[in-house]
Amino acid sequence: MGTTSRKRIVVVGHGMVGHRFAQAAVERGLTETHDVVVFGEEPRAAYDRVGLTGWFGHADGAEGLSLLPGGEYDDPRVRLVVDSVVTEIDRAAQTVTVVSPPPGSRDVRQGALLDQQSQPGTVTIHDYDVLVLATGAAPFVPPVEGRGKDGCFVYRTIEDLEAIQAASLTATSGVVIGGGLLGLEAANALVQLGLDTHVVEMAPRLMPVQLDGAAGATLVRHIEKLGVKVHTGVLTEEIEGGEAVTGLRVRQAGTEEGAPTTVIETQVVVFSAGIRPRDALARECDLETAPRGGVLVDEQCRTADPHIFAIGECAAPGGTMYGLVAPGYAMAEVVVDALLDGPGTFTGADMSTKLKLLGVDVASFGDAFAATDGALELTYADAVSGVYKKLVVTEDGSRLLGGILVGDASAYGILRPMVSSGLALPDNPEQLILPASSGVSTGSTGGWGMPDEAQVCSCNDVTKAQIIHAVAEEGCETVADVKQCTRAGTTCGSCVPTVKNLVEEHFASLGKVVDKGLCEHFRLTRQELFDVVAVHGYRRFDDIVEAHGTGRGCDVCKPAIASILASQTSTHILERETVGLQDTNDKYLANIQRNGTYSVVPRIPGGEITPEKLIVIGEVARDYGLYTKITGGQRIDLFGARMEQLPQIWRRLVDAGFESGHAYGKSLRTVKSCVGSTWCRYGVQDSVGLAIALELRYRGLRSPHKLKGGVSGCARECAEARGKDFGVIATEKGWNLYVGGNGGANPAHARLLAGDLDTETLLSYLDRFLMYYVRTADRLQRTSTWIEHLEGGLERVREVVVDDALGLGAELEAEMARHVGGYADEWAETLADPAKLERFVTFVNAPDTPDPTIEFTTERDQIQPIAPALIPVGAPS
Amino acid sequence: MTAVSSPWISTWVEVCAVDSIPLEGGVAALVHGAAVAVFRTYDGTVYAIGNVDPFSGASVLSRGIVGSRGDAPVVSSPMYKQAFDLRTGQCLDDASVSVATYDVAIMDDHVRVGSAREVP
Ligand code: SRM
Ligand SMILES: Cc1cc2nc3c(=O)[nH]c(=O)nc-3n(C[C@H](O)[C@H](O)[C@H](O)COP(=O)(O)OP(=O)(O)OC[C@H]3O[C@@H](n4cnc5c(N)ncnc54)[C@H](O)[C@@H]3O)c2cc1C
Ligand code: SF4
Ligand code: FES
Numbered sequence: 001m002g003t004t005s006r007k008r009i010v011v012v013g014h015g016m017v018g019h020r021f022a023q024a025a026v027e028r029g030l031t032e033t034h035d036v037v038v039f040g041e042e043p044r045a046a047y048d049r050v051g052l053t054g055w056f057g058h059a060d061g062a063e064g065l066s067l068l069p070g071g072e073y074d075d076p077r078v079r080l081v082v083d084s085v086v087t088e089i090d091r092a093a094q095t096v097t098v099v100s101p102p103p104g105s106r107d108v109r110q111g112a113l114l115d116q117q118s119q120p121g122t123v124t125i126h127d128y129d130v131l132v133l134a135t136g137a138a139p140f141v142p143p144v145e146g147r148g149k150d151g152c153f154v155y156r157t158i159e160d161l162e163a164i165q166a167a168s169l170t171a172t173s174g175v176v177i178g179g180g181l182l183g184l185e186a187a188n189a190l191v192q193l194g195l196d197t198h199v200v201e202m203a204p205r206l207m208p209v210q211l212d213g214a215a216g217a218t219l220v221r222h223i224e225k226l227g228v229k230v231h232t233g234v235l236t237e238e239i240e241g242g243e244a245v246t247g248l249r250v251r252q253a254g255t256e257e258g259a260p261t262t263v264i265e266t267q268v269v270v271f272s273a274g275i276r277p278r279d280a281l282a283r284e285c286d287l288e289t290a291p292r293g294g295v296l297v298d299e300q301c302r303t304a305d306p307h308i309f310a311i312g313e314c315a316a317p318g319g320t321m322y323g324l325v326a327p328g329y330a331m332a333e334v335v336v337d338a339l340l341d342g343p344g345t346f347t348g349a350d351m352s353t354k355l356k357l358l359g360v361d362v363a364s365f366g367d368a369f370a371a372t373d374g375a376l377e378l379t380y381a382d383a384v385s386g387v388y389k390k391l392v393v394t395e396d397g398s399r400l401l402g403g404i405l406v407g408d409a410s411a412y413g414i415l416r417p418m419v420s421s422g423l424a425l426p427d428n429p430e431q432l433i434l435p436a437s438s439g440v441s442t443g444s445t446g447g448w449g450m451p452d453e454a455q456v457c458s459c460n461d462v463t464k465a466q467i468i469h470a471v472a473e474e475g476c477e478t479v480a481d482v483k484q485c486t487r488a489g490t491t492c493g494s495c496v497p498t499v500k501n502l503v504e505e506h507f508a509s510l511g512k513v514v515d516k517g518l519c520e521h522f523r524l525t526r527q528e529l530f531d532v533v534a535v536h537g538y539r540r541f542d543d544i545v546e547a548h549g550t551g552r553g554c555d556v557c558k559p560a561i562a563s564i565l566a567s568q569t570s571t572h573i574l575e576r577e578t579v580g581l582q583d584t585n586d587k588y589l590a591n592i593q594r595n596g597t598y599s600v601v602p603r604i605p606g607g608e609i610t611p612e613k614l615i616v617i618g619e620v621a622r623d624y625g626l627y628t629k630i631t632g633g634q635r636i637d638l639f640g641a642r643m644e645q646l647p648q649i650w651r652r653l654v655d656a657g658f659e660s661g662h663a664y665g666k667s668l669r670t671v672k673s674c675v676g677s678t679w680c681r682y683g684v685q686d687s688v689g690l691a692i693a694l695e696l697r698y699r700g701l702r703s704p705h706k707l708k709g710g711v712s713g714c715a716r717e718c719a720e721a722r723g724k725d726f727g728v729i730a731t732e733k734g735w736n737l738y739v740g741g742n743g744g745a746n747p748a749h750a751r752l753l754a755g756d757l758d759t760e761t762l763l764s765y766l767d768r769f770l771m772y773y774v775r776t777a778d779r780l781q782r783t784s785t786w787i788e789h790l791e792g793g794l795e796r797v798r799e800v801v802v803d804d805a806l807g808l809g810a811e812l813e814a815e816m817a818r819h820v821g822g823y824a825d826e827w828a829e830t831l832a833d834p835a836k837l838e839r840f841v842t843f844v845n846a847p848d849t850p851d852p853t854i855e856f857t858t859e860r861d862q863i864q865p866i867a868p869a870l871i872p873v874g875a876p877s
Numbered sequence: 878m879t880a881v882s883s884p885w886i887s888t889w890v891e892v893c894a895v896d897s898i899p900l901e902g903g904v905a906a907l908v909h910g911a912a913v914a915v916f917r918t919y920d921g922t923v924y925a926i927g928n929v930d931p932f933s934g935a936s937v938l939s940r941g942i943v944g945s946r947g948d949a950p951v952v953s954s955p956m957y958k959q960a961f962d963l964r965t966g967q968c969l970d971d972a973s974v975s976v977a978t979y980d981v982a983i984m985d986d987h988v989r990v991g992s993a994r995e996v997p
Binding site for chain 2: 036381520521540551552553555557558559576579580581583584587588592594595596622838842843846849851852853854867
């Protein structure tokens with residue numbers, strides 16, 4: 001050992017909290033001195049367990065939920081090994097034993113329900129300097145007779161979800177045992193699967209931990225309206241059936257054994273009767289656990305062994321385990337802090353919850369049951385609309401202690417921080433829960449009135465002050481910016497309305513209406529303008545600015561309108577009406593370079609090119625003395641052409657069968673390909689063929705920003721398709737379609753929109769996706785930012801594109817068909833029209849005089865511009 | 878120069894027909910060896926300013942987008958997008974920068990460009 005002073009941290013479990021630990025270790029610089037290895041038992045990297053139900057039934061459920069898309073940390077000093085179980089800790093030797101079962105060998109149902117009976121796998125031993133247990137919790141399955149039958153499930157992992165989904169195909173009815181928070185989540189899943197759903201709860205009400213009787217009763221009324229049958233105060237005696245479940249036999253709680261029972265017919269049973277910390281590893285190496293489970297740790301989350309920590313649901317700081325993600329995140333941060341010799345401690349957590357359960361708002365916060373001495377309750381109930389609200393206040397009515405909200409939890413955003421900050425209550429505290437019409441408005445999702453230190457996002461521990469700081473000092477302008485910058489709102493999402501209010505109120509307080517207008521000439525957004533143009537059928541900028549704007553336009557609105565007009569008509573962009581609107585590059589169908597010359601980029605679809613064509617490019621470059629370079633987009637760029645040379649150069653290229661590559665336009669650039677199944681021994685589809693087809697289909701499509709695509713022939717992804725606005729990856733069965741990727745300054749990985757598509761479906765989804773983007777995105781918004789800003793995000797895109805929720809599918813496809821049909825090469829058309837060619841002169845009155853400011857030198861055998869003499873000026877603003 | 882220059886005097890250079898400058902567009906011309914950008918705004922007024930973009934040194938201002946900022950008719954540089962007031966040559970994004978302006982006359986439907994005006 002010990003040629004290096006770097007230390008090694010082993011993390012057991014890559015769930016939500018283990019992942020947060022690794023993230024924090026990178027962000028706070030712990031990886032400067034420590035290597036981190038994370039072993040995760042599940043077959044994939046951590047995902048958003050909290051959002052499990054929300055993603056039910058969607059094609060990319062697993063992928064879309066991932067907290068670490070791609071499965072690797074950017075920091076190479078953190079290594080994640082999935083599909084590996086830590087089976088033993090040797091504290092004396094400071095090692096762990098890891099068994100890595102071969103992928104795909106786990107029996108999902110059994111693995112989840114019964115003990116982990118892992119297949120014989122590879123056993124390895126790993127040293128640690130620091131061991132962090134983040135093994136989470138396991139669903140508790142009460143010892144009910146028949147619980148091992150086919151059709152019995154728990155609800156915690158993606159595999160559980162998939163198994164339930166598979167079983168639901170042949171089932172008509174499902175029962176959830178447990179009416180707590182998780183049980184209702186599971187019930188929601190069963191409802192979404194179309195099962196006749198029952199919830200069986202032993203306690204006399206739903207969510208007994210969070211709700212009082214009246215709140216629980218209100219919730220039952222809501223849920224029953226959705227067709228869910230709620231059985232409270234009921235015990236499960238037995239699960240009936242042979243090999244497979246046929247029914248659930250129950251009797252009233254409080255009755256004797258042998259009392260009359262009834263049977264609920266069902267084929268699916270989901271146990272949601274609570275969770276148990278997974279603390280076996282700790283117990284087996286003689287670390288103390290709490291009486292009700294959980295590895296006992298101190299305020300720094302350290303066990304009695306100074307080298308071992310426990311965080312998340314497997315831990316019991318001070319003897320209490322916390323079944324929510326926010327306390328787990330806090331523990332992860334505390335341990336990173338401890339390892340950096342920081343002072344952080346975990347001293348308990350806010351167990352407040354706000355959820356939308358089966359579409360019903362439910363919130364419970366602070367001392368919801370008025371356990372504090374002398375606490376008073378104020379309640380408001382409206383049976384008709386199904387609203388129940390309760391505030392728990394101090395004896396003197398001066399401070400809020402807690403509360404419960406059912407049916408309308410909009411006040412949660414303002415109430416919960418009042419509890420944690422101790423803000424004084426108004427004189428008539430009941431106003432806080434009365435409907436807005438009957439008194440002072442609390443600003444519903446509020447926020448502005450709360451103190452700076454009030455915690456707005458409990459999942460990620462973000463205060464109001466931090467959000468205001470992000471907006472006022474760090475340039476965040478939208479909720480999406482704030483999310484990225486502070487993490488607020490990125491977990492359960494319940495604080496997003498408050499964050500939104502804070503952002504808007506901040507700008508309002510500066511007297512600024514959040515102006516989404518394009519520029520000083522138009523108060524409309526690009527999308528609004530798009531619609532205005534479509535509705536009125538405008539074809540000229542003059543008509544648009546006269547009717548809907550002011551002044552004569554600028555370099556922002558003119559190109560935007562040119563692009564909108566191009567999307568709605570198929571006229572050449574250099575027509576007299578529109579040429580003056582085009583961005584510099586579009587105006588000359590080439591990219592301007594620093595010395596006023598241009599670059600020429602012929603289209604090379606999919607990067608495939610014949611030797612003959614390569615020779616033509618070489619000849620043209622040689623004859624015009626152009627600097628030649630292979631681009632990052634699998635084609636060739638010829639630099640240094642004078643404006644007046646462009647038509648001659650293009651004449652040669654067009655004659656040889658080339659066409660414009662649109663390197664200049666906000667339009668489709670390239671569809672990158674890998675060589676695919678034709679040559680590659682791993683390829684499963686013809687990726688080059690598809691890339692070419694896609695590039696030819698969408699070439700010339702004007703869009704809010706440039707568009708790039710990629711097609712890979714197999715999962716090795718050599719075409720980097722997920723780094724593109726649309727990426728296609730071949731599967732054995734067809735194509736997976738990913739959207740919203742880009743490189744550039746803020747790289748984004750494309751996310752799965754739909755999987756295993758045949759080529760025809762792929763094209764129709766892509767047509768819809770691209771047209772939807774062209775129609776609704778803001779100016780200069782790449783697809784990733786557009787999706788991020790879209791209400792509903794990727795899910796919304798999927799609804800529109802895949803589910804055709806707006807019924808727009810056919811229309812979007814027809815628009816694309818018009819584009820495809822109307823496409824013509826811009827350079828060929830330009831060459832054929834003397835009026836358009838007229839503009840390609842440097843000096844109108846001296847057509848034969850070249851621009852004297854353009855000069856070249858030679859470097860590495862090719863030309864290079866000599867920087868023009870700069871007139872000394874201040875830096876461009 | 879205090880004397881009023883006259884378009885009849887030979888220092889004026891004929892550049893092109895008015896019509897060959899697109900409305901809200903520009904062309905570049907060679908005037909006594911200097912590159913001059915000549916623009917026609919929406920109301921038909923013709924302006925001439927130096928063609929060299931002071932921020933990049935490239936001779937390209939004639940290729941910029943013509944429009945307005947407030948009341949000012951402007952061209953925005955195609956290189957880094959700063960706006961220049963066509964009437965005064967003043968850069969509206971950096972008070973310390975301006976380009977030369979030139980006298981313009983229209984005779985027989987043709988544009989003539991005169992001498993550079995003195996900066997006030
Ligand atoms: C030529 C090329 C670099 C090279 O020598 O390889 C290039 C050159 C330029 N890129 Fe690029 N980009 C080139 C590939 C890329 C790539 C790589 C790729 O496509 O695989 C990327 C990252 C991928 C992506 O776009 O997501 C890339 C990200 C950018 C960005 C950042 C975009 C973003 O969303 O953040 C800009 C700036 C912009 O568009 O606003 C940009 C802008 C530019 C401009 C247009 C800047 C400008 O206005 O002058 C450059 C002029 C092109 C020219 O004169 O021909 N270029 N640029 C590549 C041309 C590819 C092609 O065949 O068309
Ligand atoms: C349907 C559902 C809805 C929920 N909703 C909410 C909500 O709205 N709000 C909220 O705050 N919380 C909610 N939760 C709870 C939340 O998901 C948990 O609090 C959180 O996931 C705990 O994180 P963790 O990392 O401690 O445990 P986990 O996320 O369970 O991660 C532990 C990981 O460790 C792995 N592991 C265990 N033992 C080993 C071993 N020996 N070797 C290797 N790997 C091992 C496990 O396989 C697992 O992947 C919900 C949970 C579910 C199931
Ligand atoms: S992505 Fe797959 S098919 Fe394409 S080149 Fe790479 S390994 Fe071959
Ligand atoms: S409170 Fe859960 S994301 Fe903010």
